[in-house]
Amino acid sequence: MNQPVPSTAILEVVDVYAGYVKGLDILQGVNLKVYPGELIAIIGPNGAGKSTLVKTVFGLLTPHRGQIRFQGQAIAGLKSNEIVQRGMCYVPQIANVFPSLTVDENLEMGAYLCSSPLQPIKDGIFATFPVLANRRRQRAGTLSGGERQMLAMGRALMVQPSLLMLDEPSAALYPPVGDQCL
CATH class of the missing domain: 3.40.50.300 (P-loop containing nucleotide triphosphate hydrolases)
Structure with a gap:
């Protein structure tokens, strides 16, 4: 309809x-x-x-x-x-995470404009990308390409943008994960 x-x-x-x-x-x-x-x-x-x-x-x-x-x-x-x-965020195709920071730290970097509590927003990101919840203390540079892409998307979503632009969002994603997320 x-x-x-x-x-x-x-x-x-x-x-x-x-x-x-x-x-x-x-x-x-x-x-x-x-x-x-x-x-x-x-x-x-x-x-x-x-x-x-x-x-x-x-x-x-x-x-x-x-x-x-x-x-x-x-x-x-x-x-x-x-x-x-x-209120606009952008996720580039490559070089889209801080490799020396953990998953949690990357998400917090994405929330630098947030004045509301971060944990509920993070919980939403982890619900969307469960693999990140299991790697929250892992350095982003050690993630697979697809996991980095998910983290980059999650970091952009931390500010709850009105518009999210993704450059090649399925790049490096394992196909079943891409189907699930997109």
Whole structure:
């Protein structure tokens, strides 16, 4: 049964041009709207600009042209930490955990903006990713690739974001775990 789409998008990307080298735009005229409660997937071959789009939305790249609005406010040009403070989180495909910290410490790092008690939030993360509960005192650098990916997602969820962006979320996941989590 189709549910009505809310009239106000939580994220709007309007005619965005961006890239890593000035004058060589990987993104050319990208438009996207995400509404509250939606699950959106950007699909394309390697090199199509999927990661570039996510990095641009999240403030790791500055668009050369166009607008990006999150919760109705312009965010193009803001730093990533400012975007997190507004309620958006990003999980990169690689280098997405603090390897020398434990699972618990990684989750706590993700909660640096939280003013509410962390244990109920952690309990929710451990319920979603039970393997992490068994490894809470283990250093993240000793986890498998899939376990690191789960930890990175869990850390981003600690701030209970309004929008969570995942770059290649199933990378390194054991297929049955990916089916269970996604």
